[in-house]
Amino acid sequence: MQKIQTVSLIGLGAIGASYGSKLNQLLGDQFRVIANQERIHRYRESRFTINGEEQPAFHYVTPETKVEPADLVIFATKNAELRNAMEEAQYHIGEDTIILSLLNGISSEEEIYEATNNKHILYSMCVGIDAVRNNTAIRYSSLGKICYGERDKSVSEDVLRVKELFDTAGVPCEISEDIWHTLWAKFMFNVGINQTSAVLKAPYDYFQNIPALHEWMESAMYEVVRISEHVGVHLTEEDVKQYRPILQKLSPDGQTSMLQDILAGRKTEVEYFAGKVCELGQKYNIPTPVNDQLYKIIHILEEMEKHKQSQPV
Numbered sequence: 546m547q548k549i550q551t552v553s554l555i556g557l558g559a560i561g562a563s564y565g566s567k568l569n570q571l572l573g574d575q576f577r578v579i580a581n582q583e584r585i586h587r588y589r590e591s592r593f594t595i596n597g598e599e600q601p602a603f604h605y606v607t608p609e610t611k612v613e614p615a616d617l618v619i620f621a622t623k624n625a626e627l628r629n630a631m632e633e634a635q636y637h638i639g640e641d642t643i644i645l646s647l648l649n650g651i652s653s654e655e656e657i658y659e660a661t662n663n664k665h666i667l668y669s670m671c672v673g674i675d676a677v678r679n680n681t682a683i684r685y686s687s688l689g690k691i692c693y694g695e696r697d698k699s700v701s702e703d704v705l706r707v708k709e710l711f712d713t714a715g716v717p718c719e720i721s722e723d724i725w726h727t728l729w730a731k732f733m734f735n736v737g738i739n740q741t742s743a744v745l746k747a748p749y750d751y752f753q754n755i756p757a758l759h760e761w762m763e764s765a766m767y768e769v770v771r772i773s774e775h776v777g778v779h780l781t782e783e784d785v786k787q788y789r790p791i792l793q794k795l796s797p798d799g800q801t802s803m804l805q806d807i808l809a810g811r812k813t814e815v816e817y818f819a820g821k822v823c824e825l826g827q828k829y830n831i832p833t834p835v836n837d838q839l840y841k842i843i844h845i846l847e848e849m850e851k852h853k854q855s856q857p858v
């Protein structure tokens with residue numbers, strides 16, 4: 546089995562920098578971060594810190610630079626940024642390049658496949674990580690783990706090569722027995738916690754201690770459970786319950802990625818959470834009242850932010 550020797554990452558944010566710093570330590574210059582000049586300038590101005598510790602410099606490569614394709618490409622942008630990221634990562638993806646997308650939601654792998662036709666896309670997601678980013682300062686209390694696998698459940702050479710890399714780099718990971726189910730269960734959790742936390746501006750502490758909030762979050766999750774029946778994924782109450790201890794372990798003052806977007810005035814991933822739930826609900830004639838409201842409110846919050854930004858200072 547050939548070792549993975551070169552890795553390219555696009556998206557040096559909360560997730561990308563948390564896991565990427567481990568790969569950077571292991572691979573040095575063979576770990577490349579794809580970023581345009583404006584980003585490189587910004588990233589060099591204030592060095593990356595993880596939990597307060599300054600990180601060794603990253604090896605940046607601009608999207609225009611022609612390079613040998615990497616053994617592994619990791620996407621860690623937000624969903625709305627993925628299309629652009631794929632274009633900018635094109636020189637890094639060859640026929641044999643393995644691709645991992647750490648994005649939340651259930652659509653990024655298919656989106657990448659449609660754009661690249663690559664045959665080495667592994668399905669993946671990260672769980673149990675509570676990374677919060679303030680520009681280039683990233684904090685987490687737990688790295689959680691990256692769960693990944695082949696959509697057809699086979700333990701392929703690609704899967705084993707990634708395992709070997711992550712184990713050596715100290716990136717916690719798990720080969721999922723049924724990654725499509727795992728991805729959907731995570732989607733269900735994001736639909737619940739990311740959106741309700743964004744609306745209420747609530748860190749994890751409130752979810753851990755206010756039963757009514759926890760219940761509201763799960764009511765959004767149960768809409769995903771009902772939809773999952775119709776797409777052949779069959780999430781159950783057990784999947785909902787499985788996320789309770791995971792939530793209890795997150796840092797009380799930590800924030801979901803969607804709450805971080807709202808607080809930073811960025812566009813959210815609502816289209817990929819409630820947007821997807823409402824779309825599938827309509828398709829299969831399943832009511833999704835909680836997600837309908839979350840969708841509306843989060844859109845209004847985004848509009849309010851746009852309005853605020855358009856005001857003269």
Ligand SMILES: NC(=O)C1=CN([C@@H]2O[C@H](COP(=O)(O)OP(=O)(O)OC[C@H]3O[C@@H](n4cnc5c(N)ncnc54)[C@H](OP(=O)(O)O)[C@@H]3O)[C@@H](O)[C@H]2O)C=CC1
Nearest residue numbers: 556557558559560580621622626630648649675676678802
């Ligand atoms: N934060 C968390 O705890 C978790 C997040 N996730 C998921 O992981 C994904 C990433 O989230 P998160 O890390 O929080 O998001 P961030 O916003 O912190 O990071 C995204 C990063 O991508 C960069 N980026 C976007 N487009 C490009 C591009 N074309 N070229 C180079 N860099 C680019 C952004 O750069 P810049 O800042 O310069 O714009 C930003 O640093 C999301 O899907 C999220 O839902 C999953 C589990 C937990």
Ligand SMILES: CC(C)(CO)C(=O)C(=O)O
Nearest residue numbers: 672673674675801802803
């Ligand atoms: C599950 C959670 C809330 C933290 O891992 C997440 O995925 C996010 O913040 O997007």
